[in-house]
Amino acid sequence: MSFAIYPSLKDVVVTVTGGASGIGAEIVRAFAAQGSRVGFVDLDVTTGQALAEDLSQKGATVAFEACDLRDIAALRQAFAGLKATLGPAGVLVNNAARDDRHGWETVEPEYYDERIATNLRHMFFATQAVAPDMIAARKGSIINMGSNSWWEAGGGMPVYTSAKAAVHGMTRSFARDLGPHRIRVNTVVPGWVMTERQKTLWANPEALERQKVRQCLPELIEPVYLARMVLFLASDDAAMCTANNYMVEAGSI
Template sequence: MPAQGQYATYPSLFGRIVVISGGATGIGASMVEAFATQGAKVVILDILSEAASELIQKLRDRNVVHPPVYHQCDVTKIDDELKPVAAKILESSPSIDVLVNNAANDVRQPTLEVTQEQWDQGIAVNLRHVFFLTQALMPGLLTGGSASVINMGSISWEVAVPSLITYVSSKSGIVGLTKALAEEFGPKGIRVNSIMPGAIATEKQKREIYTPEIEADILKGQAVKRMLQPDDVARMALWLAADDSSAVTSQSIRVDAGWI
């Protein structure tokens, strides 16, 4: 593992407007911290107001140049919440540099017990909002002429994780959506990529899923034998957002320690 402090700084991210959905906890919170530390102006969309407030205070205490701004938003409520919040963001920031579509929920359910309502909710929280938030913020993304959209995928659809049928189906859809958006908006200066994390040790996963046995199985399946952390994903998001990756689009990049 690299030593502390051996990670890149991206001058091109300083002062850029970065919108992150699901930014209050987990991988999203790590991305908020990473972008804010780079001097970006981060906008958080999340349903968890208390967690968002705690994160913002943490970053204020660290004296980041631009403390994040928070909008409470249930991204599954497209017309009632997502679109109005997007309009507020564009009103205060007419030009958007980076959009990270991160909000998701990997609810586990036996496949034969999934109801239509559960299926629809799974698609809504893991896929549908990715399109509609991108659509709603596209006027701002187009304004600057060189924006980056980063969609959060998952390796789960490639390794066929049991009891995650709606999540897996949604995350496979992220790949197609990413390519379609990249093709359509590339000529207008918009890059669109996705990140496909492997097994990431978020607080939720450690609290609800991971046991010593499961962690041993994860390490057995990885070429690099260490547990992956949210910061590992956040660092990839930084690179995809920065000018350093200006020639990269339409890609789905695995951050999985070489899942075998």
């Protein structure tokens, strides 16, 4: 396939959470290919460093900060480090999440709080960290990763789906509060994306066949397609797009 180049993304500073692997790594690569200055954070130090080194060797401007996003003080420190290296962010991609399966019967308050910290809370504080510089610049794009799991009334991970449903409310509220400063806030809604984690843990032949039947399009969704939607929403081409959901789920029902 031939994909678009967005001139407005060249030299723009982009911050991506959970950027070491999966969808996040594809987003980091996609922005690097656009000539953006890309900073990303992740808990996985080895994989994060390897990705940053690989892209840097290819001529991209990339910086990595190791960070457990459940620790808000560490998040703030990591974001400050990226800003010191690359400059203030013009784009934030709140990608980090983990869709661990769990039954509602066994959830304890400690696990519930940890799941919310993993899948929702850091998005708020990441937005808080970059918004002042975007306000000063009178421009910015914040892209939150949602999920179609709750749209489809998916079961087997109720705290995860609760967190992802909340992402949409957070997106719309921030879009209202930051809109007067010309900052756009949107949600990208993935279907079942074939990351290595999904392939290893849950994408058995029977599950894949069921998924193909549920989708309007027959091909399985690869991470690159999520990255392409993120690029569009970050670019000036999406200048009038805010407070909305952008589905990348192959028409899944």
